[in-house]
Amino acid sequence: MDLLQQARTEIDAIDAQMATLFERRMRAVADVARYKAQTGKPVFDAVREAAVLDKNTARLQDEALRPYYRTFLQEAMAVSRAYQRAMLGRDTAAYQGVQGAWSHIALRRLFPFSRTLSFATWGEVFDAVQNGDAEFGVLPFENSNAGDVSTVLDLLYTHPGLIVARMCDLPIRQDLLGVPGASLAGVRTVISHPQALAQSSVFLQQHGLATQAWSNTADAARHIAELNDPSVAAIASAETADLYGLKILAAGVNADGDNTTRFIVIERADEAPVMTGEGQRLALLFTARHEPGQLAAVLDQIGARGFNMECIKSRPLPHVPFEYYFYVQLVCPAGSTRADCEALLDTLRTDCSTLRLVGAFTLDTAEK
Numbered sequence: 001m002d003l004l005q006q007a008r009t010e011i012d013a014i015d016a017q018m019a020t021l022f023e024r025r026m027r028a029v030a031d032v033a034r035y036k037a038q039t040g041k042p043v044f045d046a047v048r049e050a051a052v053l054d055k056n057t058a059r060l061q062d063e064a065l066r067p068y069y070r071t072f073l074q075e076a077m078a079v080s081r082a083y084q085r086a087m088l089g090r091d092t093a094a095y096q097g098v099q100g101a102w103s104h105i106a107l108r109r110l111f112p113f114s115r116t117l118s119f120a121t122w123g124e125v126f127d128a129v130q131n132g133d134a135e136f137g138v139l140p141f142e143n144s145n146a147g148d149v150s151t152v153l154d155l156l157y158t159h160p161g162l163i164v165a166r167m168c169d170l171p172i173r174q175d176l177l178g179v180p181g182a183s184l185a186g187v188r189t190v191i192s193h194p195q196a197l198a199q200s201s202v203f204l205q206q207h208g209l210a211t212q213a214w215s216n217t218a219d220a221a222r223h224i225a226e227l228n229d230p231s232v233a234a235i236a237s238a239e240t241a242d243l244y245g246l247k248i249l250a251a252g253v254n255a256d257g258d259n260t261t262r263f264i265v266i267e268r269a270d271e272a273p274v275m276t277g278e279g280q281r282l283a284l285l286f287t288a289r290h291e292p293g294q295l296a297a298v299l300d301q302i303g304a305r306g307f308n309m310e311c312i313k314s315r316p317l318p319h320v321p322f323e324y325y326f327y328v329q330l331v332c333p334a335g336s337t338r339a340d341c342e343a344l345l346d347t348l349r350t351d352c353s354t355l356r357l358v359g360a361f362t363l364d365t366a367e368k
């Protein structure tokens with residue numbers, strides 16, 4: 001037997017044992033789900049997951065394998081949560097747009113087992129989560145080229161009952177799609193969502209193409225398929241080309257090769273977000289008094305306590321002319337604990353007029 005065959009025989013034997021252990025783990029997980037059904041407890045328990053990760057990675061003798069095992073366990077727990085949610089009927093995830101839209105693609109990668117609900121507007125997604133029609137909502141938050149999705153931030157501000165449960169980065173490749181028989185040379189008009197058009201403005205100018213704004217990228221693809229006019233193209237994902245029988249006339253038309261959209265997952269705040277420190281991001285919404293140095297005092301505290309502020313956004317306060325609220329996202333420092341996070345929030349409460357912890361989560365990538 002050569003080395004490959006030998007190693008694969010060993011892997012097969014291990015996989016056979018792991019299949020048995022997987023079933024055992026999932027049976028125990030089902031018991032946990034039954035307990036949660038009786039008590040109404042949330043499926044996700046950040047404190048327990050952090051403990052499971054720490055305890056088990058420490059068991060590995062080979063230190064180099066620890067980060068890999070950590071990811072392995074994280075995946076196992078994600079699968080366990082998905083199973084519990086399906087058992088409990090708490091697995092509906094909402095998005096804005098139609099099948100094939102970027103929000104839908106992000107949702108499928110984040111919640112591969114969930115039932116999906118689509119809505120025409122971001123506001124309806126927030127409302128669906130708030131009133132319990134959906135457990136989660138997946139929404140775009142920021143694009144590395146086109147910038148903030150300010151409406152979603154404002155909706156977060158105006159829905160105090162909701163929190164950010166997760167955040168993930170999805171690399172976006174926008175393609176120019178046409179009907180079968182179309183060619184780039186024959187295209188005159190391109191329709192898409194204004195943000196997709198903005199991300200592709202260099203390409204559109206280079207080719208002298210007129211644009212028309214559409215409600216979302218996937219629906220633009222559906223529309224041009226129906227129109228069946230080779231002079232009208234859409235900018236959307238390759239997934240939508242498959243969905244509506246279109247062909248890719250030009251791939252990757254977005255200006256920056258490194259085009260990434262950051263999505264948030266919202267859920268109801270049955271409890272305040274659970275801070276565990278190291279490895280987490282904290283998202284805060286606050287207002288500061290109109291006094292000299294007030295905002296600087298808030299930011300000073302964040303820095304002095306070792307939290308790295310990776311972004312700050314400022315938006316007009318809804319219904320209060322020329323007053324603003326701020327959104328900051330902080331990276332918890334290495335070695336920090338729940339107590340460090342709480343100490344920071346306590347300090348900030350004295351400097352801010354209002355302060356809301358809108359999320360304590362890990363940032364992940366939805367890349368396959």
Ligand SMILES: C=C(O[C@@H]1C=C(C(=O)O)C=C[C@H]1O)C(=O)O
Nearest residue numbers: 029032043044045048049077080
């Ligand atoms: C199984 C549970 O539910 C979830 C899944 C976990 C797991 O698979 O180990 C741990 C914590 C929870 O987020 C639990 O609460 O123990």
